[in-house]
Amino acid sequence: MGQLNLNRIQKFYGTYEVLKGIDLEVKNGEFVVFVGPSGCGKSTLLRMIAGLDETSSGDILIEGKRVNDLPPVKRGIAMVFQSYALYPHMTVFENIAFPLRVEKMAEEKLKAKVEHAARILHLDQRLQQKPGMLSGGQRQRVAIGRAIVREPKIFLFDEPLSNLDAALRADMRIELAKLHRQLQATMIYVTHDQVEAMTMADRIVVLNAGQIAQTGAPLELYHKPANTFVAGFIGNPKMNFLPVRCKGVSDAGVEVDYKGQTAVIPVAPQGGLVGRTLTLGVRPEHITLGPGDLTLKVTPTVIERLGAHTVAYAAIGGEGENFCAMLPGTAAIRPEVTIQTGIQVADCHLFDEAGIALERHVELTDIDMGVLDPAAA
Amino acid sequence: MSQPAMINRYRWHELVAIYCGIFVFLAFILAPFVEGFLVSLKPLGLLFSSPYKFWPENGSFAAYKSMWVSVPGFARYIFNSFFISSIVTVIVLVLVVPAAYAFARFKFRGSGALLAAFLAVNMFSGAVLLIPLFRLMRSLGVLNTYFAMIVPGVAFLIPSAIWLLRTYMMRIPRELDEAAFVDGASHFYTLRRVILPIAMPGITVVAITTFIGSYAQQFIFALTFNSKTEYMPLPIGLYAYFGRQEVIWNELMAASFVGIAPAVILIFLMQRYLVAGLTAGAVKQ
Ligand SMILES: Nc1ncnc2c1ncn2[C@@H]1O[C@H](COP(=O)(O)OP(=O)(O)OP(=O)(O)O)[C@@H](O)[C@H]1O
Ligand SMILES: [Mg+2]
Numbered sequence: 176m177g178q179l180n181l182n183r184i185q186k187f188y189g190t191y192e193v194l195k196g197i198d199l200e201v202k203n204g205e206f207v208v209f210v211g212p213s214g215c216g217k218s219t220l221l222r223m224i225a226g227l228d229e230t231s232s233g234d235i236l237i238e239g240k241r242v243n244d245l246p247p248v249k250r251g252i253a254m255v256f257q258s259y260a261l262y263p264h265m266t267v268f269e270n271i272a273f274p275l276r277v278e279k280m281a282e283e284k285l286k287a288k289v290e291h292a293a294r295i296l297h298l299d300q301r302l303q304q305k306p307g308m309l310s311g312g313q314r315q316r317v318a319i320g321r322a323i324v325r326e327p328k329i330f331l332f333d334e335p336l337s338n339l340d341a342a343l344r345a346d347m348r349i350e351l352a353k354l355h356r357q358l359q360a361t362m363i364y365v366t367h368d369q370v371e372a373m374t375m376a377d378r379i380v381v382l383n384a385g386q387i388a389q390t391g392a393p394l395e396l397y398h399k400p401a402n403t404f405v406a407g408f409i410g411n412p413k414m415n416f417l418p419v420r421c422k423g424v425s426d427a428g429v430e431v432d433y434k435g436q437t438a439v440i441p442v443a444p445q446g447g448l449v450g451r452t453l454t455l456g457v458r459p460e461h462i463t464l465g466p467g468d469l470t471l472k473v474t475p476t477v478i479e480r481l482g483a484h485t486v487a488y489a490a491i492g493g494e495g496e497n498f499c500a501m502l503p504g505t506a507a508i509r510p511e512v513t514i515q516t517g518i519q520v521a522d523c524h525l526f527d528e529a530g531i532a533l534e535r536h537v538e539l540t541d542i543d544m545g546v547l548d549p550a551a552a
Numbered sequence: 553m554s555q556p557a558m559i560n561r562y563r564w565h566e567l568v569a570i571y572c573g574i575f576v577f578l579a580f581i582l583a584p585f586v587e588g589f590l591v592s593l594k595p596l597g598l599l600f601s602s603p604y605k606f607w608p609e610n611g612s613f614a615a616y617k618s619m620w621v622s623v624p625g626f627a628r629y630i631f632n633s634f635f636i637s638s639i640v641t642v643i644v645l646v647l648v649v650p651a652a653y654a655f656a657r658f659k660f661r662g663s664g665a666l667l668a669a670f671l672a673v674n675m676f677s678g679a680v681l682l683i684p685l686f687r688l689m690r691s692l693g694v695l696n697t698y699f700a701m702i703v704p705g706v707a708f709l710i711p712s713a714i715w716l717l718r719t720y721m722m723r724i725p726r727e728l729d730e731a732a733f734v735d736g737a738s739h740f741y742t743l744r745r746v747i748l749p750i751a752m753p754g755i756t757v758v759a760i761t762t763f764i765g766s767y768a769q770q771f772i773f774a775l776t777f778n779s780k781t782e783y784m785p786l787p788i789g790l791y792a793y794f795g796r797q798e799v800i801w802n803e804l805m806a807a808s809f810v811g812i813a814p815a816v817i818l819i820f821l822m823q824r825y826l827v828a829g830l831t832a833g834a835v836k837q
Pocket of ligand 2: 217218219257334
């Protein structure tokens with residue numbers, strides 16, 4: 176039994192089903208990130224865990240106790256809002272002290288706690304200022320300060336960094352990761368920024384249209400996406416999908432045919448695939464110049480030079496879909512000049528007609544020891 | 553001299569038009585005041601001299617002294633007006649602040665219907681309902697008391713006050729309530745510590761409009777529900793300057809200015825709560 180358990184959580188707004196039965200277990204001290212496209216129900220799920228929205232059905236358990244009918248404080252959670260939700264008429268000190276004032280904590284103890292929180296968040300110089308005088312990052316830290324003084328069992332963050340500029344976001348990301356290590360608390364973090372998800376999470380929960388598409392460690396999602404949705408959502412630029420035909424199945428993998436070229440993709444074999452149309456997935460960063468196990472001739476239409484990489488976009492096939500390749504920064508390519516690109520079978524993903532992945536022969540433990548057991552990391 | 557921002561720059565003929573417009577309206581608003589003040593300075597005999605002189609010759613503040621003598625109870629009338637309006641304002645605020653908060657924040661059955669009903673009540677002025685109100689007060693036995701002038705006043709001022717304050721409170725981000733709720737605060741604690749301080753400018757506007765509204769409606773309520781001289785408010789008191797034969801115009805004008813002075817001072821003092829931008833930094837914009 177984890178610290179937080181969600182059992183078949185559903186949420187309806189009228190007849191519209193926003194969350195379609197969520198099951199999840201979060202362990203003590205874990206940093207779990209919910210990602211998903213806009214409108215998939217991340218905030219709704221978080222607000223239900225917080226106790227701000229009612230669950231339509233299903234149970235929320237914290238440390239084994241059903242908390243569906245308890246108010247937020249009794250659940251032992253604290254929440255940092257998508258907007259900062261600071262009290263504009265109070266000083267930073269009073270903002271951070273607010274939950275303690277509600278508890279009617281003795282002045283001395285309160286002061287010590289607020290100052291401790293302010294020191295962790297580098298706000299000690301700002302305690303007497305009002306939120307209106309602070310920068311975005313400082314305001315966000317005040318909001319976090321208000322959450323940590325109460326020493327909750329579980330922290331909930333709803334896109335806390337979404338309105339900060341890129342540099343500040345990177346700083347805050349690092350500070351949040353530090354804070355997590357320092358406090359050893361369970362954190363649940365909502366974002367639609369996959370860099371935040373990949374860098375901070377022990378475990379990522381990918382939501383799609385009210386359902387969990389996959390749960391796993393960041394690298395697990397990257398290397399073994401369970402379906403085309405996760406494959407396309409994790410990783411930037413997005414994974415390329417090519418339609419292929421299954422020619423045969425053996426122990427070594429599945430033999431596929433792409434426009435006359437054949438290759439054996441090392442995935443777990445399944446019966447009944449022969450003759451079917453499958454989807455071959457390959458990430459832009461795994462495409463190389465020159466021939467490979469599969470070779471594609473493409474004509475880039477747009478080339479983005481980012482310094483470290485060169486990203487080339489080309490239309491392939493009749494589908495008009497963009498094929499994207501991430502090549503070295505100095506790649507000698509030009510728009511409208513046809514090039515040869517290669518794909519290695521070891522880098523390929525294969526999905527069946529329903530978009531479900533055939534398991535790849537990749538040992539995740541070779542990539543990252545901690546990947547399969549986040550608690551041990 | 554710094555140039556105003558591009559969007560605030562006008563051509564000369566635009567400026568002329570703007571100032572002409574301002575002048576016309578100001579003239580209509582201020583002329584009666586100026587005339588009234590000048591009348592209060594003139595001796596009574598000169599008021600009807602012809603040709604009429606706009607500017608007072610040998611004007612003096614004598615009327616401001618003699619007014620207290622010709623109507624000895626005048627101070628009491630001022631006090632009554634001020635007293636009634638203050639009590640009305642306090643009662644309205646006490647009732648309206650939580651009500652507006654509830655209308656702004658909670659979804660409950662009939663809230664829309666209630667708000668619509670409030671608007672409808674506003675369309676009836678108290679005057680239409682004077683007879684039923686009179687009968688009601690008579691059967692309650694409260695005619696000729698302060699009560700008779702305060703309670704109807706409160707009743708008729710509440711609807712517009714709720715509408716005003718509700719609109720203001722709806723502009724306070726809901727996340728603030730939610731954050732307070734997550735931190736364990738009760739609804740009343742949130743109202744007192746979070747919403748009230750932020751809504752202060754809105755509450756001040758409501759207080760001022762209620763106070764003024766109460767001043768304005770006293771006349772009709774006092775005239776109908778009260779016949780005791782000692783409870784009469786200012787507007788009725790001014791009638792005392794209408795003698796049998798003649799109206800003491802200069803004292804009447806002087807008394808009008810003196811009578812509204814306390815209210816003007818009070819409103820002037822309340823103004824400092826009318827600060828804008830109280831929600832700066834609350835949420836991401
Ligand atoms: N009060 C509500 N009434 C009706 N529908 C709602 C309500 N709140 C949310 N929804 C719907 O629930 C769905 C999920 O909303 P939610 O806010 O959880 O999305 P999200 O994943 O947090 O998106 P974002 O990344 O844009 O914040 C949306 O389709 C939204 O339209
Ligand atoms: Mg959201």
